[in-house]
Amino acid sequence: EIVLTQSPATLSLSPGEGATLSCRASQSLPSRYLAWYQQKSGQAPRLLIDNVSRRATDIPDRFSGSGSGTEFSLTINRLEPDDFAVYFCHQYGSSPTFGQGTKLEI
Amino acid sequence: QVQLVESGGGVVQPGRSLRLSCAGTGFPFSRRAIHWFRQAPGKGLEWVAVISDDGNSKYYGDSLKGRFTISRDNSQNTVHLQLNSLRPDDTATYYCTKAFTMFGVASDYWGQGTLVTVSS
Numbered sequence: 001e002i003v004l005t006q007s008p009a010t011l012s013l014s015p016g017e018g019a020t021l022s023c024r025a026s027q028s029l030p031s032r033y034l035a036w037y038q039q040k041s042g043q044a045p046r047l048l049i050d051n052v053s054r055r056a057t058d059i060p061d062r063f064s065g066s067g068s069g070t071e072f073s074l075t076i077n078r079l080e081p082d083d084f085a086v087y088f089c090h091q092y093g094s095s096p097t098f099g100q101g102t103k104l105e106i
Numbered sequence: 107q108v109q110l111v112e113s114g115g116g117v118v119q120p121g122r123s124l125r126l127s128c129a130g131t132g133f134p135f136s137r138r139a140i141h142w143f144r145q146a147p148g149k150g151l152e153w154v155a156v157i158s159d160d161g162n163s164k165y166y167g168d169s170l171k172g173r174f175t176i177s178r179d180n181s182q183n184t185v186h187l188q189l190n191s192l193r194p195d196d197t198a199t200y201y202c203t204k205a206f207t208m209f210g211v212a213s214d215y216w217g218q219g220t221l222v223t224v225s226s
Contacts, residue, residue: 050212
């Protein structure tokens, strides 16, 4: 099983600032099977990024993904109040797993 | 408009069974793999199972140890998840999602989930 470790667990920032969230895999991911989801309290996760860096439909370009091998990151520029949520990385190979999440708080 | 609607959750005693359903509309249901994921209260996400578009291939998370069974009825645009021998640590919100293929493609849409509580 590929274990994903996210850091930091909590990130405290202000609107207008930029955020960088990290995701480390216990082994190199097959192909580019790495996604990022945003989850707000009481809601289902929402796909932001797949294939490491491809934005999903209707996701603004303030969100960007990067990385390779075992190190991946999600960058959010110019934070807006609606961006404060929990973010999960997810590898969708043959035995999918998730990171434990990073809470982005104001 | 894409919709995935889960149902069938509730409170159940340990050792009992429950059958969850996932109804999909607004997309070609019979041409999409369907996953189930779960999230324990205040915890992270865990993959549960996936079924191929035609229902012929099924895979499960290692931790389930044969207690869960996924199936689908494309004539009804529905996927079911049978939960047997339930344990308190199965308490979670169960989500169904759709994807182009079983693996190698991220789930692009999630339902709102159905809560399963296992308690005596």
